[in-house]
Amino acid sequence: MFQDMELFDLLKKHEEGRVTLVDVRSPKEFAEFHIPGSINIPLLNNEEREEVGTIYTQVGPKEAKKKGLELFSVKLPEFIEQFQSLEKERVVYCSRGGMRSKTAATVVDLMGIKVERLDGGIRSYRKWVMKQLETQxxxxxxxxxxxxxxxxxxxxxxxxxxxxxxxxxxxxxxxxxxxxxxxxxxxxxxxxxxxxxxxxxxxxxxxxxxxxxxxxxxxxxxxxxxxxxxxxxxxxxxxxxxxxxxxxxxxxxxxxxxxxxxxxxxxxxxxxxxxxxxxxxxxxxxxxxxxxxxxxxxxxxxxxxxxxxxxxxxxxxxxxxxxxxxxxxxxxxxxxxxxxxxxxx
CATH class of the missing domain: 3.40.50 (Rossmann fold)
Structure with missing residues (x-):
């Protein structure tokens, strides 16, 4: 996983075209804010994410995770195919570097596709951006x-x-x-x-x-x-x-x-x-x-x-x-x- 201290080097490699950053959040989240130049291969679409979120709030995290995996399993072949089409080094991220990016990394790794995760997800990236601007x-x-x-x-x-x-x-x-x-x-x-x-x-x-x-x-x-x-x-x-x-x-x-x-x-x-x-x-x-x-x-x-x-x-x-x-x-x-x-x- 990439730590905060390595984020500059990661983004430099991305800027030079040596790394593909993959955002596995929903399309709505991606549209609102993402790392520039990254691509969106979502685990769940907007409606599915909302459904899982509702279950999490009203029933509990265990049931929400179960529903999320159920929804994701249906699109697994297409998800893997999209990762296989990427020729460069792959780095995935989600909101906090938690369940979604771990799931994505685990699944594609089982298929023999090398992938790394951004520790802390988009939130760690946002903190890094603010630090760069504050110290510039x-x-x-x-x-x-x-x-x-x-x-x-x-x-x-x-x-x-x-x-x-x-x-x-x-x-x-x-x-x-x-x-x-x-x-x-x-x-x-x-x-x-x-x-x-x-x-x-x-x-x-x-x-x-x-x-x-x-x-x-x-x-x-x-x-x-x-x-x-x-x-x-x-x-x-x-x-x-x-x-x-x-x-x-x-x-x-x-x-x-x-x-x-x-x-x-x-x-x-x-x-x-x-x-x-x-x-x-x-x-x-x-x-x-x-x-x-x-x-x-x-x-x-x-x-x-x-x-x-x-x-x-x-x-x-x-x-x-x-x-x-x-x-x-x-x-x-x-x-x-x-x-x-x-x-x-």
Whole structure:
């Protein structure tokens, strides 16, 4: 069994593709929170787990275990077959490293399939994640992509990551775009899932001399950044991207697809409407109703988001600002690479 002290090495092997982590909890538990990159081969489905839990509460643990084994025995051949299909080293886990992972390990071992267990299950992993975040000093240099809403910061970060640069994609980790409209078309991750993905990213880039990230607020959707990371981000070099307004409108429309979510867009606008000058707010609402999204976005940028950005700009020291002016994302991408190259070489 893997102890807490060995968990980092296990996750490193998993990150390198040398280990397959198998979550044997129910699909519902897996969906709510799991170790990033692990696969789900459940002993019991959602309904079966609920049935066993009811027996445990109303009758007792002995009867619950008996019912659980009865339900599991029916699907045993398929369960074994799924484990046999895994070619890498296998490590199983459940909630606490108890009955379910022991049962899974015992059964597959009897079939001659080598498998190990994660001691303490997902709970020990969660404690380890919290410890990593609490003790993380975030001493690496950071370059923070900042700028007006719609400047393509997320698009640029993902292009940089694809090009091999060390990027912490916080919006992807949170599964939220970081604005009042940020969860439209998405299912935001909760704090546990966000923390896990963040630690995974830190493990992946442990040997990188610097990190790239976006100028997010402390809270992104349902997730909150660790205080030390937020402080480091605020005190790092800010790369402010400047694109023409019409280009920013195009980027927002491509990212949010308002034509697919017109009602959600209108509902989100109502949450900020009181902060927009009344005549402008009426025009934006009219444009949204008529699905004139380009006009609505342009007005939102000019009268709501851009003024907020101007206030944000004043938070940073002048020597921590680099303004990157570009006609489009290709030019901005090239200028960012050039800036980083000049400072890292």
């Amino acid at each position: 000093n975030f001493t690496k240099r950071m370059y923070v992509l900042n700028g007006y809403t719609g400047s393509g910061k997320t698009v640029l970060l993902r292009r940089l990551k694809k090009a091999g640069y060390p990027v912490l994609d916080l919006e992807k980790m949170a599964n939220h775009r970081g604005s009042i409209f940020g969860q439209i078309g998405l299912l935001p991750n909760k704090q546990k899932a966000f923390d896990s993905l963040l630690v995974q990213g830190l493990i992946h880039y442990e040997n990188s001399p610097f990190l790239l990230m976006e100028g997010e607020s402390k809270r992104i959707g349902k997730a909150t950044l660790p205080a030390t990371l937020h402080e480091k981000k605020e005190n790092s070099m800010q790369l402010f991207i400047h694109l023409p307004l019409e280009r920013r409108v195009e980027i927002i429309l491509q990212e949010y697809h308002p034509e697919e979510y017109p009602e959600e867009i209108k509902e989100a606008f109502q949450k900020i409407r009181k902060h927009v000058h009344t005549p402008v707010a009426k025009e934006i609402a009219k444009n949204l109703t008529e699905e004139k999204f380009s006009s609505a976005v342009a007005l939102l940028l000019k009268y709501y988001y851009d003024p907020m950005y101007e206030k944000t700009l004043k938070r940073y020291a002048e020597n921590a600002q680099k303004h990157i002016y570009a006609a489009d994302l290709d030019e901005a991408f090239a200028r960012i690479i050039r800036f980083i190259g000049d400072h890292e070489n």
